[in-house]
Structures are given as C-alpha cells and as structure tokens.
Amino acid sequence: xxxxxxxxxxxxxxAAAVRIATPLIFGVLGALICERAGVLNLGIEGIFVAGAxxxxxxxxxxxxxxxxxLVAMLTGAIxxxxxxxxxxxxxLSQHVSGIGITLLATSLSYFTYRTALPDVTSPPRIxxxxxxxxxxxxxxxxxxxxxxxxxxxxxxxxxxxxxxAFVLYRTPLGLAIRxxxxxxxxxxxxxxxxxxxxxxxxxxxxxxMSLGGAFLTMSAFDxxxxxxxxxxxxxxxALVVFASWxxxxxxxxxxxxxxxxAFQIRLQAEIGQVxxxxxFLMLPYLLSIVALVLVARRxxxxxxxxxxxxxxxxx
Amino acid sequence: MSFRLESRTDASVALKLMxxxxxxxxxxxxxxxxVLFAxxxxxxxxSLIIQGAFGSMFAFSETLNRATPLILTGLAAAVAFxxxxxxxxxxxxxxxxxxxxxxxxxxxxxxxxxxxxxTIMIAGFIAGGLMMVIPTILKQRFGADEVVITLLxxxxxxxxxxxxxxxxxxxxxxxxxxxxxxxxxxxxxxKLVPRLRMHWxxxxxxxxxxxxxxxxxKTVLGFExxxxxxxRAAARFAGIPVDATMLKVALISxxxxxxxxVSEVSGVKGYLSSDLSPGFGYSxxxxxxxxxxxxxxxxxxxxxxxxxxxxxxxxxxxxxxSNYLADLVVALSLLCVLVGGFFLRFRVRYERAMTPVAxx
Numbered sequence: 001x002x003x004x005x006x007x008x009x010x011x012x013x014x015a016a017a018v019r020i021a022t023p024l025i026f027g028v029l030g031a032l033i034c035e036r037a038g039v040l041n042l043g044i045e046g047i048f049v050a051g052a053x054x055x056x057x058x059x060x061x062x063x064x065x066x067x068x069x070l071v072a073m074l075t076g077a078i079x080x081x082x083x084x085x086x087x088x089x090x091x092l093s094q095h096v097s098g099i100g101i102t103l104l105a106t107s108l109s110y111f112t113y114r115t116a117l118p119d120v121t122s123p124p125r126i127x128x129x130x131x132x133x134x135x136x137x138x139x140x141x142x143x144x145x146x147x148x149x150x151x152x153x154x155x156x157x158x159x160x161x162x163x164x165a166f167v168l169y170r171t172p173l174g175l176a177i178r179x180x181x182x183x184x185x186x187x188x189x190x191x192x193x194x195x196x197x198x199x200x201x202x203x204x205x206x207x208x209m210s211l212g213g214a215f216l217t218m219s220a221f222d223x224x225x226x227x228x229x230x231x232x233x234x235x236x237x238a239l240v241v242f243a244s245w246x247x248x249x250x251x252x253x254x255x256x257x258x259x260x261x262a263f264q265i266r267l268q269a270e271i272g273q274v275x276x277x278x279x280f281l282m283l284p285y286l287l288s289i290v291a292l293v294l295v296a297r298r299x300x301x302x303x304x305x306x307x308x309x310x311x312x313x314x315x
Numbered sequence: 316m317s318f319r320l321e322s323r324t325d326a327s328v329a330l331k332l333m334x335x336x337x338x339x340x341x342x343x344x345x346x347x348x349x350v351l352f353a354x355x356x357x358x359x360x361x362s363l364i365i366q367g368a369f370g371s372m373f374a375f376s377e378t379l380n381r382a383t384p385l386i387l388t389g390l391a392a393a394v395a396f397x398x399x400x401x402x403x404x405x406x407x408x409x410x411x412x413x414x415x416x417x418x419x420x421x422x423x424x425x426x427x428x429x430x431x432x433x434t435i436m437i438a439g440f441i442a443g444g445l446m447m448v449i450p451t452i453l454k455q456r457f458g459a460d461e462v463v464i465t466l467l468x469x470x471x472x473x474x475x476x477x478x479x480x481x482x483x484x485x486x487x488x489x490x491x492x493x494x495x496x497x498x499x500x501x502x503x504x505x506k507l508v509p510r511l512r513m514h515w516x517x518x519x520x521x522x523x524x525x526x527x528x529x530x531x532x533k534t535v536l537g538f539e540x541x542x543x544x545x546x547r548a549a550a551r552f553a554g555i556p557v558d559a560t561m562l563k564v565a566l567i568s569x570x571x572x573x574x575x576x577v578s579e580v581s582g583v584k585g586y587l588s589s590d591l592s593p594g595f596g597y598s599x600x601x602x603x604x605x606x607x608x609x610x611x612x613x614x615x616x617x618x619x620x621x622x623x624x625x626x627x628x629x630x631x632x633x634x635x636x637s638n639y640l641a642d643l644v645v646a647l648s649l650l651c652v653l654v655g656g657f658f659l660r661f662r663v664r665y666e667r668a669m670t671p672v673a674x675x
Contacts, residue, residue: 042462086650090657095401095462099600100649107642108349114637115353234466241460278478285467285474289459296459310320 003270014146021258023212025157027236028250030208037201038181038304042098045233046105050075051210053109056217056224059126072214073207080206084199091308123223151219165247181302184309194309238288320661338651353636367629368622376511382621386520387575388599389613395568398544404465405572406596407472408446412439412573413580417587420502431501443573444566451565495587504582516578527610601649
C-alpha cells in the first residue's frame, strides 16, 4: 500500500505520465481527424517512424529543433497525401492502403537512415528540446511539475487538444469535417467538395501523427533507433475508438495509458521482478483490446468511415 | 480532352495477370530513385538482386526457403481478405503455431516422424486458427473491429513467446540465450535436397495453395466465402450462414499462418526464438495482394517477394546499399498493386472535347 501511495503521491510520476502520453496524444488527434472525415489511416505506425526519423535527421544535419519539427510534419503530410490519393481519389481499400503506407514509410525511413549514416554503430545524438517552466504555473503544487514543466512539444500537444476540439465543434470547418465523415451526400449538396475536405483532413491528421514520432526522437530521447515506435501507432487507432472520436476523451485515454506505463515502470523498480516484465508490456495491448470490446457496442462510428465517395454519387 | 470512369463488371485473368506484373515493374522503376539516392546504379542493383536470388542452385534454394512461410501467410491473408475478414494478425498466429509445435513436439509426445509431423502441424494449425477465431467472435458478438484487435494481438503473442522462452520453455543448454527447448528429431521437417536449406514445408505450402484453390472454386464453402466477400448483406439475404462461414474462414486463415510458424520452427530453426519471423505475417499481406487473392498466384507472388529479400541481401553485401531496399520494394509493390486494382475495377475512357467548327 505504501508503495502505491509513494508512486501516486509523487509529482514526478504524473510528469512522467504526461510525458509518455504525449506521442499518443498527437497520434490519437491525428487519427481522430482522419476518421472524423471518414478515412481510416492505418499508415499511422509508419508515419510515426517517418516523423521520428525525418525530424531527428533534420536536426542532426543542422536544421534546428523547430526546423526538425517542420520537416517531420511535412514528411507526415506527404505520406498522408499519398494515402488520401489512394483512398479518397481512387477509392481503394483504406485498410490495405494504410498497411501499405506503414510498410513504405517504415522501410523508407530505415533505408534513408542507413544511407545517410552508413557506418555508425551507436545512434548519434542531438541536443533535444529541454523542459521549460512556465513562470507562476510551474510552482503550483502537483499540477505544476506535471503540466507546466514539460518540453514545448508536450505543451503543444495539450494545446492542440483544445484547439482541435474548438475547431471540430465550434467552427463551420469542423462542422464540414464531421459531416463528410457522417453524410457526404449532404456536404456535396451544400456545394462543398467532399474529396477536398477529406484530403485536407487526412493530410493535416497525418502531419499531427508524425509529430508523435518527432516527439520521441527530439524531446523524449535524443536519437533514432530501429523499432523505437514499437506499436504506439496502433495503440492510437484503438484509443480513437475508446475516445468515441472526441478530442477530450482522446486526451483522457492517452493520459491513462501514460499513467499506466509510468506506474508499471515504478512498480517494477519498487517490488522487483515478481512478475515477468513482459506481463506489464503486454498489458497496454490487452487493455486496448478490452477497451475496444467494451466500447464497440455503443461506439458511434462516423457513419461514412471506410466508404469511398465519388463526385456526383447518389445513394 | 477529359476522361471519365466506367465500372468494369468482370476483369479477365489475363488482365489481372498484366496488372500484377505491371505493378511489380512499376515498383522496380520507383525503387530506382532510392538506389540512385544511395549512390548506386539501379541496373547493377537489379542484376545483383536477380543473381542473388536465382543465380545459383544455392541462391534459388535460399529463395524457395524464404518463400515457404510467405506462401502460407500469403494464403492466410488471401482467404480472409476474400471474405472481407481483415486478418492483419498473421504474425502473431505464426508465432502461436510455432509455439504449439514446440509444446507438442519437444518431448511431450513420443512417436515416429510419420505421426509426429502431422501432429505438430495440426496443433499449429488449430492454435493459429483459434488466434483468429477469437477476434472474429469478438467482432460478431460485440462489433469490435478485427483489424485493430488482430494487430494488437501480434504484440501480445510475441511478448508472451518472449516470456516463455525466458522462463518455463527456456533451453537450459542455450548458454543463456532466450530460446526454447529444441524440437525432437522426429518433429523436424526433412530437407528436400541434401545440404540445401529448403525443406518439406515448401511442399506443404504448395499443397495448401492447391487445396485452397479447390476449396474456393469447387466447394460449397468456397461459394459461400466468395458470396460473403462480395456482399455480406446479400449473402445473408440469400440464406448463406454468414457468421458460420466467417468463423470457418477465420479458422483456415489463422490456421495457415500457424502452419507457417510450424514450418519455420520445424524446417529451419529447430527451436522457438523471438526472431523466428522477420515480419512474414505482414509480408504475407503483400503477397496475397500481389496475387490478386488467388491461391495459386500466391505461390508465385511469394517467390517474387522472397527473391527480392534474398537478392537484396546479397546485393547489399556486394554494394553496401542498405538491404532495407527489399522492404521498400515490397511496400512499393503493394501500393502499385493497389493502384492496379483501380484499373481492374474501372476502365478509364478518354473523350475528346467537341471542338466547334469555324463558320457554323
């Protein structure tokens, strides 16, 4: 019991939870925007890898940290555009195209990394983003260290949740995005371009996904290594369902995962290897599956998800 | 000039073949870009890849050895996708199949090879099949999306296997390496040719492809699978037991991926380790798509993908160009085939705009 109190009582733990949740927040928001517009983007796992590699490489080659962020977002946007062309314009299977994008983005990233740095054995390091303390707020007990002494990308992720929720629910653009995912015929009747909105949503969503990867190499760690994404993208796809396609719940889901991960690391350190380490590593995946099964019945899928739309199509 | 799209009702076999070949060629052309970027010559790289994959008896045997699990995971994806059951979990099913083979075949049972080999294959098939039946039931009962669940299960299974080979299944003679106790000699698949690595798993794979072709084309279940894949609602309306058919497809699909695991563990490695598959499950999806979901085509597509991997490894050793090029070819092939699928579904018609004639 004391162990649990020690863990949950430390601000350090909550700071770690927010940190671990950050890439998931970017990923879930990105996936959410795509799916709200009616396009499932299984390219997410590969776009994470591409964002991580491209952002890191840009900084390594001297682009500066924010330059790296920009490069990562552009990389994600390009893969998003490819996915949008295949699924929105050509109407191909969103599942298979997404898997293809993941394979392409992953292999292209690994290939580029190997080609750019042919002879390195240990991954070279960059100077990553440092935490900034927001004056006043960071001194708040508890919440201060957790929310207001993070690196800029974490703060950006938290701000994006509010921004995206605002755009989706309070602006005409958000209304249009939600409508193309639900009832594209109605959007076309309004004289708006279904395909244009969908392509835009997938491109923007994908560039957010790549920020999740960029956070890992430019903020959480200072290097790129093979296999570092390790399923984080897929977790985001599960989290979107868990979040019922709502930004606020997406944040909550990502934070729960972050807290769980931070907790298991500390618990292992405190009580030692009573249980094989793999059990804890399995749990996020198992919890995702359980969450999917529990939520699926009342999941309010965007009704036009997975359905291609061609101009002038009638139902 | 403008163009419009016209739906094709049915695409001929020749057209399908041309689209698959065209896609592979387009992928190879696209690959020239990264090869040039890496400072190599695309033509040299291709010729080295072909030599490395087919240039000698040894090279060809390595290609067929690599193709063996890909045939089985390719068939696993092909049969599921045909029924629009999105099994993305062949990787996990492969590991569960291999695990079942090791559990049964490493001393639990004693019998001659003629019985032992079928026994571990059935064990692996059932284990892999159940691994797909469970998500399918979750989909039917709770509406839980099988794509995400089968994907997530891949990670669960691999961690589970790691836990076992570092724990209860660990080989005490492995000098600390995390690998399982070895299979008995009776449970090992014989080599097809002495001193070459290709083994009887290849025969199993080809036989599975032929059986699956017969199943899909010539049986009632095959008809039901095709009907369910084309239009689930219509199939249900026509009285086809959709849920039962999906469960059978799930068992066959997962089972074939499980067999791939048995084949690898018993034909190549002899023990289970967490590097048994370098992504055979995911490459299987590409193989199935390249083959247009045709069981017999899967055999050839698997050999193509295997040749790319084996050839790229040998090219990489000769030129220093990263062997991740192979993954790149495979990924681009998948995307090109997808685009090809667009041309199978639609005929693109060009129309000349009416030009007004002067003076009228």
